[in-house]
Amino acid sequence: MPSAHITFDQTGDKIAGRIRKMRPSAVRNLFAAAVRPDIISLSGGMPDVSLLPASAVRKATRAAVEDERAVALQYGGTDGRLETRQVVCGLMRDLGVRCKPDEVMLTTGAQSALDLIAKTFIDPGDIILAEGPTYLGALQAFSAYEPDVRCIPFDDEGMRMNLLEAELERIGKDNPRLKFCYVIPNFQNPGGVTMVPERRKRLLELSREYGFLVVEDDPYGRLRYDGGHMIPLKALDSRVIYLGTISKVFAPGLRTGWIVAPRDVLARINLAKQGTDLCGSSFDQIVVEHYFTDTPWEKTLQKFLDVYRERRDAMLGALDEFFPPEATWTHPDGGLFVWVTLPDYVDTGSMLGAALDAGVTYVPGDSFFPDGVTGRNCMRINFSYETPENIIEAVRRLAKVIEERLELYRIFIAAGAIKAPDGAEASEHSPSRANSDGFAPDGQPA
Numbered sequence: 001m002p003s004a005h006i007t008f009d010q011t012g013d014k015i016a017g018r019i020r021k022m023r024p025s026a027v028r029n030l031f032a033a034a035v036r037p038d039i040i041s042l043s044g045g046m047p048d049v050s051l052l053p054a055s056a057v058r059k060a061t062r063a064a065v066e067d068e069r070a071v072a073l074q075y076g077g078t079d080g081r082l083e084t085r086q087v088v089c090g091l092m093r094d095l096g097v098r099c100k101p102d103e104v105m106l107t108t109g110a111q112s113a114l115d116l117i118a119k120t121f122i123d124p125g126d127i128i129l130a131e132g133p134t135y136l137g138a139l140q141a142f143s144a145y146e147p148d149v150r151c152i153p154f155d156d157e158g159m160r161m162n163l164l165e166a167e168l169e170r171i172g173k174d175n176p177r178l179k180f181c182y183v184i185p186n187f188q189n190p191g192g193v194t195m196v197p198e199r200r201k202r203l204l205e206l207s208r209e210y211g212f213l214v215v216e217d218d219p220y221g222r223l224r225y226d227g228g229h230m231i232p233l234k235a236l237d238s239r240v241i242y243l244g245t246i247s248k249v250f251a252p253g254l255r256t257g258w259i260v261a262p263r264d265v266l267a268r269i270n271l272a273k274q275g276t277d278l279c280g281s282s283f284d285q286i287v288v289e290h291y292f293t294d295t296p297w298e299k300t301l302q303k304f305l306d307v308y309r310e311r312r313d314a315m316l317g318a319l320d321e322f323f324p325p326e327a328t329w330t331h332p333d334g335g336l337f338v339w340v341t342l343p344d345y346v347d348t349g350s351m352l353g354a355a356l357d358a359g360v361t362y363v364p365g366d367s368f369f370p371d372g373v374t375g376r377n378c379m380r381i382n383f384s385y386e387t388p389e390n391i392i393e394a395v396r397r398l399a400k401v402i403e404e405r406l407e408l409y410r411i412f413i414a415a416g417a418i419k420a421p422d423g424a425e426a427s428e429h430s431p432s433r434a435n436s437d438g439f440a441p442d443g444q445p446a
């Protein structure tokens, strides 16, 4: 008699097709490697929570443990605590967005907001527009619902509106399959670029003209090291679905994010959320609420900014000093990431083993495209987590690995074993097809 007990290995034919097609997150896989003491990690997206003052964390946590224990340990409403949503309204007001608590839903980080939005809007085959490359966690969240994700390249002013328009013309006006455009306008992950105001306005005009929703994901907007504040899309158009999080300005371990959306949209997302988790963590929400009301969090944020600015400068300086001339990279005004582009013939996925041997990690660029192929010659490197000294050393190690790869390719190309790709010579300093900001002439991140 076959056993009713099914082990993991025996479940193969029971697994849903959509899960079978999903790819594991390169970042999550690299987590394990990154804890090795000999490795300097440039692969994460982690803030440096050691910068948080113990007194502020203690104060915020004490409120949940002592003053509001009965509520903190209990189930809460699906939309989240009213008091915490009021705090979120205050945070949104600082950014120029006016909203009421009933236009806010608290989520288990912005990541679960992405999943809820996908669950609410995407039927298999629906078209989703996104920057390419884009946040790999969004691609993962969307992919479970089997959409057709079309990537629109960006340049150093954000998503390229002429290429978006060309794609929209192919899709057609009011196409019921076209659901939303997902954008990270500030210090994009992984690109580090910011969408300029004219393009923000144009995106909203196109959303009205072609009939699609705009999902604005903004975890990094407050992490600005140079230049002025950019008005969120949500402040320009109330139909925008805005995603926020405390992960990069407070603590990702508290898993608290939010959606700001019109009430009718939130009512649908609420239905989706009931099946997902009934409600978020009341405990975490109370801690968040007290952190942003009872502690000098803006002073702490300033400390984050000062430290990250120094780390970003260390990374950009080290890239200038150590990286070969064939490499190009973005120059972010904020956020956590630099996007590096190498010549077409370099595969950063296959180079990762050599980088690990050299004691450094990064995220291969193909992780940030839905086809898992585009971006193979690129990588994302993070500057928030390691000290400036470690960042400089990591970039030096990485430069050596890249240089060895390039040397190998030069030998292959000179021997005629492989064809020189467009623009690549077998010379020592073959020109990259990208310009100084890491973009090819057609705007495709090279």
Ligand SMILES: Cc1ncc(COP(=O)(O)O)c(C=O)c1O
Pocket: 045, 108, 109, 110, 111, 112, 135, 137, 184, 189, 217, 219, 244, 245, 246, 247, 252, 256, 257
């Ligand atoms: C663009 C983007 N969206 C969402 C998230 C998820 O954030 P959270 O920690 O709030 O789930 C991240 C995390 O790195 C991110 O970079």
